[in-house]
Amino acid sequence: MPGQKLPDGKPIRVALLGCGTVGAEVVRLLTDQAADLTARVGAPVELAGIAVRKPNKHREVPAELLTTDAAGLVASDVDVVVEVIGGIEPARTLLLDALRAGKSVVTANKALLAEHSGALFEAADASGADLYFEAAVAGAIPLLRPLRESLAGDRITRVMGIVNGTTNYILSGMDATGAGYGEALEEASRLGYAEADPTADVDGFDAASKAAILASLAFHTRVTAADVHREGIAAVTAADVAAAKGLGRTVKLLAICERVTSASGEESVSARVHPAMIPRSHPLAGVGGAFNAVFVEADAAGEMMFYGKGAGGAPTASAVLGDLVAVARNRVVAGRGPRESAYAALPVRPMGQTPTRYHISLDVADKPGVLAQVAAVFADHGVSIAAVRQEVRVADASLVVVTHAATDAALRSTVDKIAGLPVVREVVSVMRVEGEES
Amino acid sequence: MPGQKLPDGKPIRVALLGCGTVGAEVVRLLTDQAADLTARVGAPVELAGIAVRKPNKHREVPAELLTTDAAGLVASDVDVVVEVIGGIEPARTLLLDALRAGKSVVTANKALLAEHSGALFEAADASGADLYFEAAVAGAIPLLRPLRESLAGDRITRVMGIVNGTTNYILSGMDATGAGYGEALEEASRLGYAEADPTADVDGFDAASKAAILASLAFHTRVTAADVHREGIAAVTAADVAAAKGLGRTVKLLAICERVTSASGEESVSARVHPAMIPRSHPLAGVGGAFNAVFVEADAAGEMMFYGKGAGGAPTASAVLGDLVAVARNRVVAGRGPRESAYAALPVRPMGQTPTRYHISLDVADKPGVLAQVAAVFADHGVSIAAVRQEVRVADASLVVVTHAATDAALRSTVDKIAGLPVVREVVSVMRVEGEES
The missing domain is CATH 3.30.70.260 (ACT domain)
Structure with missing residues (x-):
């Protein structure tokens, strides 16, 4: 790397919680790109430890970094905690502990954020720590940072996207082959696009968590997963898909977040996940297979679309690393990223009124x-x-x-x-x- | 706005340089969204003055804010300077003065950044001021922040995009109607999609400036407009467009920035702007009219696309306001955004070797x-x-x-x-x- 000047700053020490597909990729990228990351952050980024449940199952990472004591690792001399365990506990307790101790947090945990972002942001604000979570929605697609920062001077009115790759793979298959839901799900499972228990995906729980996060950021308010109207794709039939085709449409599972103004001028938000027919000419219609894409409308900016890989080890790790560089750089310059912006505190409109x-x-x-x-x-x-x-x-x-x-x-x-x-x-x-x- | 808590921080004072289409929209958004911006920034954002050449031509903005003394406005008690004049001088001198005095700068000036980003970043670094310029490329599409920040943990290998709306409008017209270049340009001029002197657009200068900015951010190096190989669209004929159609392709003016590794492992970058045939199935092929879209490939994240309005008063103002919120928030928390990251200092490969x-x-x-x-x-x-x-x-x-x-x-x-x-x-x-x- 010609012309590179390595800074001599104190290293930023990182605790990694979890070492599955995403965690292993994070370790690999941290190692492979060490010189680049140092230059971009302004200090070396050092992996202090990796908390896992079964150390002997992780032969791909340095054994001396592995520990089963996640709480001890979080409490140790680390600056940043990266969480890729998923699920509510123990992630919630570990991250609250980290934030309370002033350690910055990078997490890919959509379920946790969709339920407990309020408590997490409050802990971050109390100690001045950063809380970043780009990987929680739409994998590698830079989406949350644009919503949180690039569009902070605009008024977002609508976010509509395909945010679950498994269901999009199944629906794309049904559209292409005319197969029924059961057959398409079987195919997706066989090829590794659906989990052994596909409930979280096919019943829309995963997309609902993401819709809650998107609505919160887009409208500067707090929306939890429980606020999101949720319908999965199990009831979508071959007849539905054929009917859509006959009308020049295709069926997609959409997460839709809208800002709604009542006749009397009162604002509220609506967040919902359900299958819907969209015209084949719509930019989201061409988003096939396991890809994700999100359409955003704002008053001044107009219509925008963000497209890319929504899941997978490497894409998700890319988003985690981008956040890690940001929070590490904030440490180096003693700065801080954007906090929660939930000042609007808008009510959620029930689906019955939508x-x-x-x-x-x-x-x-x-x-x-x-x-x-x-x-x-x-x-x-x-x-x-x-x-x-x-x-x-x-x-x-x-x-x-x-x-x-x-x-x-x-x-x-x-x-x-x-x-x-x-x-x-x-x-x-x-x-x-x-x-x-x- | 229920639940809103207005902070009582010291106002952030903003100098606006220029009040054309974009500037007038910036003034409108600052006024219309004052309460929202205050909540998002953590302090009121106050317009201190607007520098214009002919004050009597700007009846849409408050007369008491107008001044012809841009240098005096920059030197006055302001925290942030927003520049939407365009062109090299006087913008360059004014922004260097602002940055040297520790004032943060938001600019939409692609030509200036493509030629003088080195000097501007050095001035910003010397005083610790912020330099943001999301509006300089692809209007309202959040693109530079994702490249600069979201993908900071990844290795970008290629950026390819439609970054000039005028030429895209002309080429879309030629594709749709079979018209020749002259006829399509005339139509674009008549409808206001091309300037009276369309040289900067049709000869690729505008796109080349944007390519230089994109290559610099994507590859952590310095690329200027002069480094970019440039071919415009004036030589594209109806026969070219028809030939493309016959092969299932369409003609687009593309800005392409690539990271290249030689057989001996040496890295360089290549940046070029030229018309090219792309398959009609490519995501960029469907980008019609005055829209912009940029395709990004990175090692871990894979392929991504960003799509939206590339120009116009309101979309550009949206990008300016997003940057303004960021630099104002940085002022409030005494933080700082990312600096220039040009450590890689990669050589530019000449077109003859590409x-x-x-x-x-x-x-x-x-x-x-x-x-x-x-x-x-x-x-x-x-x-x-x-x-x-x-x-x-x-x-x-x-x-x-x-x-x-x-x-x-x-x-x-x-x-x-x-x-x-x-x-x-x-x-x-x-x-x-x-x-x-x-």
Whole structure:
């Protein structure tokens, strides 16, 4: 590296908690890029220890660094604690201890942040420590720093993204092959894109944690995972996907965070995770396989999109290392990164009050007056119809209705009533529609 | 804004230099979002004065803030100087004065940064002031902060983007309508997408400045605009665009910054701006009109893309305000943002040594042996052929050759020789190809 001047600063000592796929990559990058990191930080970055449960299972890292005493490592002479264990405990206690002791924290733990960010930020503020967590959402894609910092002078109105790679892989597969959910999940498991227990992914828990983090940062408020309306993809059928295709749409699991202003001018936020049909022309439609992408809208900046790898050891480690460089550099210059910005303290609007658009696909009798009967039910329930498509087949007909924005409650009673009409043979698919003008 | 706690800190005083489209938006956002900015910064942000050349031309901003004495405003009791004048002087002198006096600087001035970032960073480092310039590249898209900070723990290998909206608008128009360059430029001028003197855009100067800034940040080195190989779009013909279309490609003006490792392990960087054909399936191909998008590849993070509005008053002002919040917050906590990171000091590889792939489209006689003759010329010059397509028409034939990577010199002598072959009627199009495996 020609021209490099190595600074002679005191080393920044790092405790690593956890050494799975991501942790092992963090160790590798810290070693391989030691000279670069030193130059970028202004001081050497030194791995002081790695806390693991079973030291003999980690032959890829230096044995002398391994310890089973995570609490002892956090309490030792370290400047920064990097946590890649995941889950609530013991991570929560360890990180609160670290922050209270004035040690900066870098974490990839979305579940912890989505539930306890308030307590973590308060501990960080009390001691003046940094709390960074870029890796918690959308892996390597620089997303949280842009939301937290680059757009700090703007008013973000909407964040909509594909933030879970497993479900995106499954839905991309269903779209490509016409397979049902079960078959596509099996394929994803076989290829290592889905865990043995895929619940956290397919039921939307993982995406809901990320939605809570995104909504908090984007709207300067506190949103927890419990505030996020959550629907997974297990109920998405091959018929739903086929119906979407027939309309030039595709089905994606979306995390959507919106700033909402009521008629009386009161602001609130809405955060939800659910499958939805989006037009194939939408930038998110082309995001296939295990990739992630997040669409952001702000008053002055307009529309932006961030795209990249959402998971995996190396991409997640890249995000962790970026944060580590930032907090280490803050140590060197005795500075501090941005704190929590939750001053807006906006209420969360319940899903029942959040209108969305729907696509409803019906098998109906091929008789005169069917459309009139169905349309009357929509009108009776105050659900406005945006578009209708009717196709006559051999013995029956298909009827597709796309609504204007309506609440879940209004839609549900509409569909219940329609399902009971004698002319309706089957409600084939009911799904939300996003990404188009209402 | 429920729950908001207004801090009682000393206000951060801001000098605004310039009040054109961007400056006026900065004033508007500072006023409209005063309460939010105060909460995010931790102190009120106060506009101390606006330096303009002709105060009577700025009726949209408070008259008492206007001054023609920019130097006096910079020297007055202000904490931050925001520069949106553009051009080298007087911006350079004013910003050097501000930084030397310890005032933080936010600038959108790509030309200045691409030529004088070294001097500016040195002045900032000497006094401990901040120098931020997110708005200088890709308008509102958060791009520089991710490169400078989020990816600071990774090794960026390539940055490739559409960073000039005017040329992208013109090329998108040529692609959509089949129009020639002159006609498309005229249309862009008529609609306000091209300036009266479009030289800076269409000849690639604007994109070259941005490429210099991107290469410097991505590779931790200093690259100036003069280091960037530059070709504009004036020579792109309707035939080039049609040839691209015929091959499932589209023509874009790209800024490409690469880290190159020689066979002997020596690292250098290459930075270039030129039109190129990219596959229509490439994420950059769908970036139409005045939008910008930048593709980034890093060792651990993999591929990422950033997409959004690259220019315009409000988007650029959004980026300026984001930087302003950051430097103001740094003032409040007596911290400091990242400094210049140019430790790598990598040499710049000349374009003559930078191999790229080419597409060559020829009108040839419909005779046996034409392909053999043409192929022999390529072989004689050491230019390897990747793909060939020959189409017989009424009286002649078209021959399309796509090469493997070759240097400009080798390609030029190949094409000269081919143009002289009796069987070749015309060299219809020669253009670089990017975005595919070589």
